[in-house]
Amino acid sequence: MKTVNEMKLCIPSKSCNEAFARSVVSAFIMNLDPTVNELSDLKTAVSEAVTNCIVHGYRHQSGTIYINGKITAENKVIITIRDKGCGIPDIKKAMEPLFTTAPDEDRAGLGFAVMQSFCDKVRVRSKPDSGTTVTLEKIIGSENDR
Amino acid sequence: MLKTEFKNNILTAYIDGEIDHDSAAGIRTKIDAAVQTNKPKLLCLDFSKVSFMDSSGIGLVMGRYRQMKLVGGALRVINIPDRLYRLFAMSGLESLGVLR
Numbered sequence: 001m002k003t004v005n006e007m008k009l010c011i012p013s014k015s016c017n018e019a020f021a022r023s024v025v026s027a028f029i030m031n032l033d034p035t036v037n038e039l040s041d042l043k044t045a046v047s048e049a050v051t052n053c054i055v056h057g058y059r060h061q062s063g064t065i066y067i068n069g070k071i072t073a074e075n076k077v078i079i080t081i082r083d084k085g086c087g088i089p090d091i092k093k094a095m096e097p098l099f100t101t102a103p104d105e106d107r108a109g110l111g112f113a114v115m116q117s118f119c120d121k122v123r124v125r126s127k128p129d130s131g132t133t134v135t136l137e138k139i140i141g142s143e144n145d146r
Numbered sequence: 147m148l149k150t151e152f153k154n155n156i157l158t159a160y161i162d163g164e165i166d167h168d169s170a171a172g173i174r175t176k177i178d179a180a181v182q183t184n185k186p187k188l189l190c191l192d193f194s195k196v197s198f199m200d201s202s203g204i205g206l207v208m209g210r211y212r213q214m215k216l217v218g219g220a221l222r223v224i225n226i227p228d229r230l231y232r233l234f235a236m237s238g239l240e241s242l243g244v245l246r
Contacts (some may be wrong), residue, residue, distance in 0.1 A: 107205050
């Protein structure tokens with residue numbers, strides 16, 4: 001799987017950076033000529049993952065969010081979003097639709113469900129007290145979207 | 147970012163722009179303040195000018211649904227653009243009958 005382009009972004013876990021992060025990712029994939037839907041899907045998934053870092057990963061503290069992007073020769077976009085926050089004790093439970101640890105803050109509990117629905121593949125690795133890494137994969141230009 | 151209109155016991159909130167975790171807090175505060183002032187029977191959230199939203203938009207709607215129910219009122223979400231409908235479909239809000 002040959003990588004044709006790469007990017008790295010480090011941002012503080014401020015909520016104003018949610019819009020910034022998804023704008024950077026959408027600019028990064030612009031060369032692939034994505035459809036409006038493909039662009040919107042990836043932006044939404046990135047927004048969910050970055051929000052998770054801020055709302056859950058670094059809940060009672062501030063920290064850095066690390067975003068890596070790769071584009072392969074097969075037009076596959078791989079975005080990795082990592083925090084060094086509190087981690088997820090039970091990933092399976094966290095990925096259940098409508099499960100949230102913050103219902104009183106109007107969180108819908110749909111973050112991971114949205115990422116899974118809007119990307120081709122989602123991987124989550126997490127360790128309590130050391131952080132969480134979410135990897136999103138999406139092929140741009142797949143036949144169904146054209 | 148948000149305009150409200152109160153007529154015949156209906157409060158309509160026209161949401162404009164992007165809804166994410168960052169912007170949702172401000173939108174929520176403004177809608178809740180308008181609900182408290184006007185005490186409407188029906189709260190309508192107009193999504194026609196929403197250019198982007200993630201699941202924070204769903205959280206915003208769910209929270210307003212719960213609040214209106216508490217005060218004996220109702221909620222409608224109107225003019226949802228096609229591209230946002232997939233998110234609403236995932237949320238289960240359809241079964242509550244609030245989407246128009």
